Amino acid sequence: MNEQNLEPLKRHPEGRALRAEVDLGRIARNLDRIRAAAGGRGIWGVVKANAYGHGAVPVGRALEEAGVHGLAVSNLEEGLELRRGGIECPILVLGGLRPEALPAASAENLTIALVGPEHLDDYARLLPQHPVRLHLKLDTGMGRFGLLPSELGEHLPQLQRLSPWLEGAMAHFATADDPDPGFAQRQRRVFDACLAQLADAGIHPTQRHHGNSDACLRGLLDQDTHARPGLALYGLTLLAEGHVLGLEPALELVAEVARVKAMPAGTTVGYGRTFVAPHPLQIATLTCGYADGYRRDLGNRGVVGFRGRTFPVVGRISMDYLTVALPLDVPVVPGEPMTLYSSDPAAPHSLERLAQVLGTIPYELTCALHRRITRRFSP
Ligand SMILES: Cc1ncc(COP(=O)(O)O)c(C=O)c1O
Missing domain, CATH: 3.20.20.10 (Alanine racemase)
Structure with a gap:
């Protein structure tokens, strides 16, 4: 057995830019x-x-x-x-x-x-x-x-x-x-x-x-x-019975903003230039990509939560990064957390909703979360 595969990658305590918060x-x-x-x-x-x-x-x-x-x-x-x-x-x-x-x-x-x-x-x-x-x-x-x-x-x-x-x-x-x-x-x-x-x-x-x-x-x-x-x-759960029972999603995936840039209209973002800024906006880069288990087909389809609102994931998802578009008047600085998977089942970025967007099941999204993601557990 290869034990290394079972151990989460040890991150420096200050380097926790991407974490799964598990309640x-x-x-x-x-x-x-x-x-x-x-x-x-x-x-x-x-x-x-x-x-x-x-x-x-x-x-x-x-x-x-x-x-x-x-x-x-x-x-x-x-x-x-x-x-x-x-x-x-x-x-x-x-x-x-x-x-x-x-x-x-x-x-x-x-x-x-x-x-x-x-x-x-x-x-x-x-x-x-x-x-x-x-x-x-x-x-x-x-x-x-x-x-x-x-x-x-x-x-x-x-x-x-x-x-x-x-x-x-x-x-x-x-x-x-x-x-x-x-x-x-x-x-x-x-x-x-x-x-x-x-x-x-x-x-x-x-x-x-x-x-x-x-x-x-x-x-x-x-x-x-x-x-x-x-x-x-x-x-x-995908069943109404599960919601009636009051099941509570236990996981949130949170990434800290690594960089923020103001971009003029017409700027393109990411591989293949699949997103073109329709007007001046800010692009926040998060250190989470498909290598972490965030699905590549959420590029230009997913949303993330920030300050009680949701903002679109724009451009293609890279191996280690994804990019989010925010209006210029939303204050955002590096180090601030954005929620990629919300534990609120009604949120557009809940695991259940994102799985629906992707035509898959929530199992596939959580099981894909790579061991290099820091897990933080609350009692
Ligand atoms: C044999 C077996 N039992 C139970 C389960 C649990 O299923 P669920 O996660 O749908 O409750 C699984 C999941 O794949 C399974 O393979």
């Missing part, structure tokens, strides 16, 4: 709201991809203190990062694990999703010396990971051998955000049939879970004992 209190409150929406079920808080860009260890600690059942990550490295950060609650590795990595996972008490039939014999051989808890993933309609229902029968003998370690059974909804619950209900029926087949073979996992954020908000949890929300913990 951990909001994440804890969002957890409370989602847990209530999930009828008090145990929550596996999904913190993969550096907690959707928010910072895995601080977010993981906040969720642990706020009483999650456990945390879910994508791979072994992400699980080890949390353990190194002092997190002690259960950690579920959603993407599975090659058998060679079982000793490392066992030493750190990780819980592993069993995502396919190929390594069942290796697991049965290794688990007595290197025990981990297992959650059997069933592919009930997502078409990615998991044993297909049609495969279950032939693998029951192997699963019986793994039974002492099989703590959970899980699946993933493909359409939890769809107002029509038809396909989710079909997935659940398939899941229930698989669980009945397991029970007939004497395999009784004590946990069962499907539900991502949307499934929690939509009440699709049915007989599940646990849920696995991610996005909603960060206060982001």
